[in-house]
Amino acid sequence: MPASEAGADGDRLLTLAFAIESNPSAYALLIGAGVSKSAGLPSAWEVITLLTAQLAHLRGESPPDPVEWYESTYGEKASYDLVLKRLAPTSFERQPLLRKQFETSDGLNGNPSPAHHAIADLAVLGAVKVIVTLNFDRLIEAALRQAGIEPTVIVTDADIEGMPALHTIDCCVIHLHGDYLNPDSMLNTDDELVEYSFPRQRILKQILRDYGLIAVGWSATYDTALRNAVAAGYRERYTLTWIEPYEQSRLAGELARLKNASMVKTSADDGLGRLADGVKSLRARKARHPLTVSTAIETAKRELSGGTVRIGLHDTLASELRRLHELDDIRNPIGRSDEPYSDVAERIDEASKVVCGLAATLAFWGDTVTDRWWLGELRRFGVVGQGGGATRLLERRLVAGVSLFYAAGVAAVAAERYDLLNRLFSMNQLDHQRTVDESFARRLGADNFPGEPRPRAVVRPILDEVLGVPDERLDEWWQQFEVLRYTYLLMRSPSYRQLFEENQSYEAQRRNALKMAGEVRLGVVPHEAKEYEQRAEAAEKEAAFAMRGIVGLIWPGSVHVMAARGASRDRGIPVALQLAADVEAEGQSHPLVASGFAENPTPLVVALRAVSDALGSRGDEIARMSQGGYIPMSVWLDGVSSG
Template sequence: MDNKLLPLSFSVEANKGVYALLLGSGISYSSGIPTGWGILNELCRRIMKLNGEEEENAIKWYQEKYDKPALYDEVIEMLARTSSERQGLLKEFFEPTEEDIEEKRKLPTEAHHAIAQLVKEGYIRVIVTTNFDRLLEQALDELSVQYQTLYHESDIDGMKPLAHSECTILKIHGDYRDTRFKNVTDELQQYSESLTELLQRIFDEYGIITSGWSAEWDTALRDTIKSVKGRRYSWYWHSFTKELNSKAQDLVSFRDGNIIVDSEGADHFFKQLLENVQSISEIKKANPESLQLKIQKFKKHLNNGYEMGISELITNETKIVLEYFNTINFNESASIEVLNQRIQEIKDRTKTLATLVYILANNVCNVGQERILIETLERLTLNKYNSGTPRLLDLQKIPLQVILYCSGIALTKNENYETLDKIFVKPRVRDHLNNHWDFATYTAPSNGLHDLFSFLYSAHRYYLPVEEFIHSYLKDVLLESQLMFDVVEYDIFYDLFEFLRSIKCRHLGKGYQFYSGRFGYKHDKRHIESLLKEGSLNKEWKVLALFNYDYDDFKKAFTKLVDDFQGSYKYNINGLMDFYEEASTS
């Protein structure tokens, strides 16, 4: 088995519904159903026999006899005039006899069953096939999977949108029971406009896994693939041998595709893919139980004041996060699909560390525990790899942002602004290329991550793509572990932390490093108004720990934040200054 199957398996599991299949006759080979070319050859042989002649190459004989190419539909019509006769003629090639059933011929193969299971579990939703047979439909029926089958131009006009269908099977050469066939020779130079547009959309919007298709005869399909210039997701080509024919190799090169060699055939390939995907999913499902055990152990150490145990658990989880980056090939292409796969893996490995850090920050009560928080942030600044594809290298910065937010949100919620001030300024940068930077500069979203997530979220056009990612991820982490009561509570303390971070950066003279958080463009700012009102009424306001305990320093920084937003169509916090001044004078 080719070692490229493993990254494909991780990608399929992490990106449900992103991959479509392109299947040829090789997928049904082990069932005993002949290929379209094989059927054409047999029909030409029968015509040759009726003419009382005998040649080794029946298709060549047909072409010489009738002085024209052997086209599938014309050859069938010579042997069967009516639609019902044509169905009867083809039935023997596709439908099993009792003997076939006993010998398990002309029945769905292991590949068909594996594909059907991938569909049922939501990993595959679109299948393009050149096959006439209905083995795939039979396998889906056995699992009670709903699907739509498109095998004629008229079907496309009334089709359900791909995104709204549990599964769509596009049979580009037709279905044997319909008999409105497309020719299987290379005479078919182009498809109808509606079929071409649908195929172009699929090849542009989905990653493609190809199996059992040689690309040798399908001129129109090859041309349609080459008409799509987009490279949103990777293409994988399952091959039985290391050497592809020239036309297939040309398509792989055009699509920058990955060849996966499995000489044991489509049955083995799809069975392995299914098993890998299911195993990865099961491993993920097992994590919550182990996470709960770690949370219980961690809380016990906190309650007992066992600082060494606290440090060991945090250190071990930090190592798990950092060691993951040793597994990445930083020189591979940074497609959206690859980046999403890597980010999902980072999220999975960072989840436990994020949870434990939040608990620690929410309960920190001495200098030793503060030191663990600061030390963890410092360790995460060590970007070990500095050579390769920039967007892949920037992935190393994600855990640091996650842990900074976990610490900050918990400390804000617990009103521990003294420790919050320390995590803003105390950590030292260990990245050997940028160790002269201060922590606020190093953790700026503009330091790589803004470009990365702008690329990933280009369709959403977020103002603050990094902050949107962190907000979504930590919401799931903290609510799932029941460390936040609900989404409303989470949003309140998330916004307050980003608000304080924005002002703190301006206090440090680095407002450009954290321009704004999500609060800047949100209409509801009542929770921030409540914080400001508390400050206007209380001269011992705890927030002042972030500003040298100096009220004037806070007001200067806050004023700078408001001034920075003047004239911005994206952000609006003018009302906050008005509210603050009114509260101060009342």
């Protein structure tokens, strides 16, 4: 299957999972022969081959190809219903003949397949309560019982007449064609499948009227009554989803087009398995459909580009922020829970996506007016909960804060809105001991959450939607954000100013000594020139010592920044060095300085180079730990290359 087709099938299953989760018990399953095939039961063609071989044996013949023999002998196509009629004219005679296909002396022939277990999973979740099967086997019931569910099984017309209201049954399995244990209920010939009994028509009409339909492994070729019932009675308020790995027959294709069916070309095991997994995941995360994020971003872009008052965008953002604040996991961050932290974090991540998308959009295309719509709200997500319990659970509110911080921050870097970046970094809250104000540049940094994939796993797809640039460009902006975050923290360290001044003083002494040495040499006084050169060398060592002190103020963590080996064989951060070169060349006119991120270019240049040295040293450590003795030229500090 082409990747694009597989991706489309995945999208259709995701949409169906959201529909089922949003409307529990509103869908019914229609299960065809394709669901039981992987459980070890013979296919219809295999049954035909077995039956024609038995018929030939009764006539004293053993043909190499029983099907070919049958068609030659009887002058008709060896269809399932015709062969069965010749072997067993009545349903009672057919029952023991077919029973051999479904049972052994030890019980069921075959075990429930992954598809059967997925059906049971959907039933356990309460997502699906009505299961209509066209198969004679009882593997669905076996899977349900293994999952702890005792289903109501409807087989005969009498069962239908005596059943309670369908919506009151917790789990109902309806054998529309009967099952092998009730021979008078079995429908399998063309004559029997042309028209159903009145009770079967009535229950089928109710299902097609009241429920969405998910057809799995149903060919729709032989069952005229069911095909006609779906064509006439299925109400399209719910999309008909049809899971089938093969090309449809002409009749099935016509029905699918008539009902605007959503076709998913995959096996029953795969399709039902992914559907059940999707519903489980959504149930655990209380997720929203990802299209909601895309729609919110596109709507925000349109409003920002329209030059209007943008009241709608303001109200949408306010509504989404309110929804996020009201999330139980954020509203009550008390740190006591029997749930795994990962489940809590996943729910918060999911609930944060729309807010992050809107904040990133506003950070890139907005202005100081729109910044006020969300910037103050970020402070509320930087608060650590109070009370007893695990520290990580007390910090659960920060999960949303980190994602929002990175989404807006990287977008601000992309737009060169360094004034906004400065405001983001300078926001603060009391630290964990509630004694010192802690900058958000430190509190919400990725290195504050070691061993966790966030924020990148959550924010990266959102920024792809907002910015729409190649991976390499987005990587560059992400690295700039991290480098500038470290630079901000360094420049505001109490020790930085003193060490910077020492470094610059010794650098000035070095330059002055070299200048004097040059002038003395021009006057042909070599011994005095040597003295000045020694002074320059000593000043250079002192300047380097002060620089090492500056580098020592930085504690690099596992962040998405690339360290690369340069011409000097020392490893540095190319993004940081390029920023330093640009600031040095442009001086006061560089946007970082002009925006107020730094008052003067020189302290910023020194800080950027110190960040490069500190993070580069961390890159050296990672490179030396590489397998096989090979030391790579470049490494990512978080181990993730790109994308």
